[in-house]
Amino acid sequence: MKLDPFYLIVDSAAWIERLVPLGVKLVQLRIKDMVAASLLAEIRTAKSVCEHHGCQLIINDHWQLAIEAGCDFVHLGQEDLAAADLGTIRRAGLKLGLSTHDHTELGTALAATPDYIALGPIYPTILKEMKWAPQGLERIGEWKRHVAPLPLVAIGGLNPDRLDGVFAAGADSAAVVTDITLNPDPEGRTREWIERTAQWR
Template sequence: MRALPRFYPIFDRAAWLERMLPLGVRLVQLRIKDLDFAGTRAEIRDSLALCRAHNATLVVNDHWRLAIEEGCDWIHLGQEDLDTADLAAIRGAGLRLGLSTHDEAELARALALSPDYIALGPVWPTILKQMKWHQQGVAKLADWKARVQDIPLIAIGGLTIPRAAEAFAAGADVVSVVTDITLNPDPEARVRAWLEAVA
């Protein structure tokens, strides 16, 4: 399995990609939760064009039908998304699949689907969204890596640059970052620091 870039930021608009891809980001997720169908399609289309122009990989969160229609290469599904997604259609369209996991049952479900990566979170407490899982911890990352073996493991939730080293040491292959960038007063400088730290 081809190795993924070690740095994986998540943004909610193509405008973020326009700012960050020129800095060297090569793997990015578009996570849209607040737009209508047409608006979401437009953001996916613009994001895909930007990624192709910068030789980057776009992962679309949740919106698998639009990802197929727009010719995307990757989809990320949460456990709730899995309940309604047409996995045969996703695989039939050639999309690669990333899955979120939080506990043993979800990991077993994910492994049964042979995904192209597995995410564990929140490794540290996160302010991004309310979750029943408060903090998974780095020890759980090590346990997950032993179970997923060659499948790339993504650490997400509360990541900062110093914590990234802990995540990698525990077995994470990739670190995923949201608010450490989007809430930073200088997001571009923060992304540059991230890229230097994970190089």
């Protein structure tokens, strides 16, 4: 499978309603703490917007709700992977993306036969506390050799000026959170990402 090189990650359907119409083709809805009924409503709203605009929606962690909402792609961290029912996920026809930070996690992820592998943080990130040091560009190349032909997603501290190095190192898609959501002009920054990643589309 081929992933769009611009991979937006946001924490609400409102962000999806705001940014996907600008031309985003790959977005992850990543909501950590919300009651199930509200979360299901967020997922359904996000799914409707993405379907209307031809954007691939990926649901973070909440695979049961993704199935209930009729979504077709989930992303799991390592802890969520350990607790997930991969058989049920696959029988529901969902594609699967998995996070990795070290060689042990990479082995665990590959054993689950995912549809893509994510590596991070590439650069220092303010999104959350990380017990892993920045991976750097060389690690992207190493990971790509391990995971090919699966797509490799780079995440952590990315901005448009770092994209050339990330893709040259072997990433197939660049995931972004705070460079857009904390930007004074999220719409303008989103358009810049779309423009800057066009050559890898």
